[in-house]
Amino acid sequence: MKNSVPVKARRTGGRVEILGISxxxxxxxxxxxxxxxxxxxxxxxxxxxxxxxxxxxLRILAGLEMPDEGRILLDGRDITHEPPERRxxxxxxQRYALFPHLTVHDNVAYGLTTERRNxxxxxxxxxxxxxxxxxxxxxxxxxxxxxxxxxxxAQRVALVRALVRKPDLLLLxxxxxxxxxxxxxxxxxxxxxxxxxxxxTFLLVTHDQDEALSMSDQIALMNMGKIEQVASxxxxxxxxxxxxxxxxxxxxxxxxxxxxxxxxxxxxxxIGDMKVRALDSGVGKATRLQLLVRPEEITIVEACHPHSxxxxxxxxxxxxxxxxxxxxxxxxLLRVRTSRALxxxxxxxxxxxxxxGIAYADE
Amino acid sequence: MKPLGIIFVFxxxxxxxxxxxxxxxxxxxxxxxxxPLQGLSLRWFALIFADESFSLALLNSIKSxxxxxxxxxxxxxxAAMLFARHRNLATRTLSGLALLPAMMPPILIAIAxxxxxxxxxxxxxxxxxxxxxxxxxxxxVLTVVGAQLERFDLDLEAAxxxxxxxxxxxxxxxxxxxxxxxxxxxxxxxxxxAFDELLIxxxxxxxxxxLPLYVFSKLRRGIDPSVNAVATLLIAxxxxxVLLAMPFxxxxxxxxxxxxxxxx
Numbered sequence: 001m002k003n004s005v006p007v008k009a010r011r012t013g014g015r016v017e018i019l020g021i022s023x024x025x026x027x028x029x030x031x032x033x034x035x036x037x038x039x040x041x042x043x044x045x046x047x048x049x050x051x052x053x054x055x056x057x058l059r060i061l062a063g064l065e066m067p068d069e070g071r072i073l074l075d076g077r078d079i080t081h082e083p084p085e086r087r088x089x090x091x092x093x094q095r096y097a098l099f100p101h102l103t104v105h106d107n108v109a110y111g112l113t114t115e116r117r118n119x120x121x122x123x124x125x126x127x128x129x130x131x132x133x134x135x136x137x138x139x140x141x142x143x144x145x146x147x148x149x150x151x152x153x154a155q156r157v158a159l160v161r162a163l164v165r166k167p168d169l170l171l172l173x174x175x176x177x178x179x180x181x182x183x184x185x186x187x188x189x190x191x192x193x194x195x196x197x198x199x200x201t202f203l204l205v206t207h208d209q210d211e212a213l214s215m216s217d218q219i220a221l222m223n224m225g226k227i228e229q230v231a232s233x234x235x236x237x238x239x240x241x242x243x244x245x246x247x248x249x250x251x252x253x254x255x256x257x258x259x260x261x262x263x264x265x266x267x268x269x270x271i272g273d274m275k276v277r278a279l280d281s282g283v284g285k286a287t288r289l290q291l292l293v294r295p296e297e298i299t300i301v302e303a304c305h306p307h308s309x310x311x312x313x314x315x316x317x318x319x320x321x322x323x324x325x326x327x328x329x330x331x332x333l334l335r336v337r338t339s340r341a342l343x344x345x346x347x348x349x350x351x352x353x354x355x356x357g358i359a360y361a362d363e
Numbered sequence: 364m365k366p367l368g369i370i371f372v373f374x375x376x377x378x379x380x381x382x383x384x385x386x387x388x389x390x391x392x393x394x395x396x397x398x399p400l401q402g403l404s405l406r407w408f409a410l411i412f413a414d415e416s417f418s419l420a421l422l423n424s425i426k427s428x429x430x431x432x433x434x435x436x437x438x439x440x441x442a443a444m445l446f447a448r449h450r451n452l453a454t455r456t457l458s459g460l461a462l463l464p465a466m467m468p469p470i471l472i473a474i475a476x477x478x479x480x481x482x483x484x485x486x487x488x489x490x491x492x493x494x495x496x497x498x499x500x501x502x503x504v505l506t507v508v509g510a511q512l513e514r515f516d517l518d519l520e521a522a523x524x525x526x527x528x529x530x531x532x533x534x535x536x537x538x539x540x541x542x543x544x545x546x547x548x549x550x551x552x553x554x555x556x557a558f559d560e561l562l563i564x565x566x567x568x569x570x571x572x573x574l575p576l577y578v579f580s581k582l583r584r585g586i587d588p589s590v591n592a593v594a595t596l597l598i599a600x601x602x603x604x605v606l607l608a609m610p611f612x613x614x615x616x617x618x619x620x621x622x623x624x625x626x627x
Contacts, residue, residue, distance in 0.1 A: 064524070084521070093522060097518035099541075100519075100541065110528075114526055114527035114528040115527060
């Protein structure tokens with residue numbers, strides 16, 4: 001787990017700036033005024049539900065799609081109109097897109113054989129391909145064809161095929177989504193290892209928040225063609241900036257509340273006739289609120305008191321070190337973390353601390 | 364015997380018994396089409412190869428079938444590329460129209476061509492034979508090539524571009540090798556269709572003979588065992604062609620032969 005932005009001074013070139021990128025398809029907007037900076041050496045994730053425009057942004061970066069507006073700068077140089085073959089960016093495709101008529105060796109070598117000038121000698125190419133394949137433990141598969149590989153193996157070949165050109169930016173389009181759970185875990189660690197080894201900038205496109213949280217230095221959360229939040233995984237998980245971000249990160253339950261005042265930078269809100277304080281995400285003038293309540297913020301107590309509410313256990317999940325139960329109360333469901341093995345149907349009291357979670361304006 | 368076996372036996376009998384009769388009599392020494400056979404002989408083959416009008420017809424058929432197969436694959440490839448990569452009302456309509464001739468009775472196409480030729484004062488002959496046969500082969504070739512291109516994963520081309528290949532390189536090293544077996548297969552199909560096309564060719568040939576026309580005219584003058592020899596050649600030709608094309612069709616996987624070519 002890497003939650004803070006690590007120092008990666010080794011790599012200096014390859015700063016990517018995305019300036020005001022917009023793209024429309026037929027009538028629907030795919031991207032609206034996207035602005036992002038990707039620092040060299042970073043593991044950056046574009047996270048969002050399907051259809052949020054993250055893949056379109058990746059294809060625009062690769063040069064496979066042209067933006068309607070905006071510019072892309074690489075170390076200050078405008079590359080918006082460079083064709084894909086001239087950009088030092090390479091893609092790992094979601095469905096791998098390995099050339100079916102070429103061996104694993106020739107697939108990986110492909111990126112080195114396309115240069116008409118400065119094409120490396122065959123010996124250099126073979127050496128590079130061997131080095132790349134051994135990095136992912138696939139030297140033995142050189143003479144195989146893509147059709148003879150497992151999903152995880154094909155994924156590794158696709159990865160090193162893209163890395164063989166030593167790109168400034170490696171674009172990964174949902175690289176783990178087609179893999180089995182176990183293989184996905186291995187692949188995740190392998191990606192992190194290779195990222196650390198090569199210090200290449202990685203841009204991961206994913207819809208899986210766990211994937212983004214566990215691997216990235218920075219995450220840009222996208223929704224409906226717009227960026228909701230750009231932050232480190234810890235920040236985006238602990239203080240999601242918008243209601244969408246809070247919901248998408250799946251960090252807790254939401255409770256309806258109404259605004260009744262402010263004090264000391266906190267919001268004061270009423271849940272029924274119970275008063276709580278919460279962090280302000282920027283609710284502005286909204287009076288109807290949604291409070292993000294984390295499972296660990298609420299405690300289950302023996303006896304009900306004024307600052308608690310009663311409810312009934314609906315489901316119980318075991319997580320090894322603790323249980324998570326969903327409790328139905330008069331206004332909905334709450335997820336609560338507990339060490340007690342409560343039975344479903346059991347009546348419980350939920351004690352609220354004075355200050356809970358984050359307040360968002362209700363949509 | 365199981366039902367599947369019975370069906371198989373009937374199929375073989377229906378499909379191949381008449382052909383077997385033709386082939387057997389082509390090598391029969393007797394001049395009548397009746398049992399018993401009168402010994403092995405190549406006299407009928409010698410007879411037809413001595414016939415100049417046969418050689419002329421055979422040559423014309425091979426020439427037109429070759430031209431038609433190459434042309435239909437080229438046209439179908441261009442059209443299928445357009446249909447598969449630019450989907451809109453215009454291309455969808457066009458692809459539908461292109462398949463229509465396959466559903467029309469060939470006699471209608473023949474009459475239409477004949478009328479059009481008269482109207483535009485185009486003389487019948489070799490050019491019109493090719494054109495008429497193209498109308499027959501194109502819809503089939505377009506269907507086969509179109510299906511292949513629909514299946515073609517466009518990410519493969521994107522990957523090639525992404526790895527530094529420009530469009531022409533991508534076409535030569537990725538797209539073309541992958542679809543080559545389909546192109547060869549559909550060229551064979553077109554060759555076979557064109558080689559023994561009779562109905563339309565009958566209207567467009569004028570005085571230019573083709574092999575099916577030669578057989579047809581021979582039959583009109585009464586049964587002659589030399590027709591069996593011609594038929595045997597007609598049966599053998601497509602098989603020979605398939606055999607020759609086998610390496611291309613089977614070679615779904617080839618190594619990147621272009622690897623070294625592009626080093627300069």
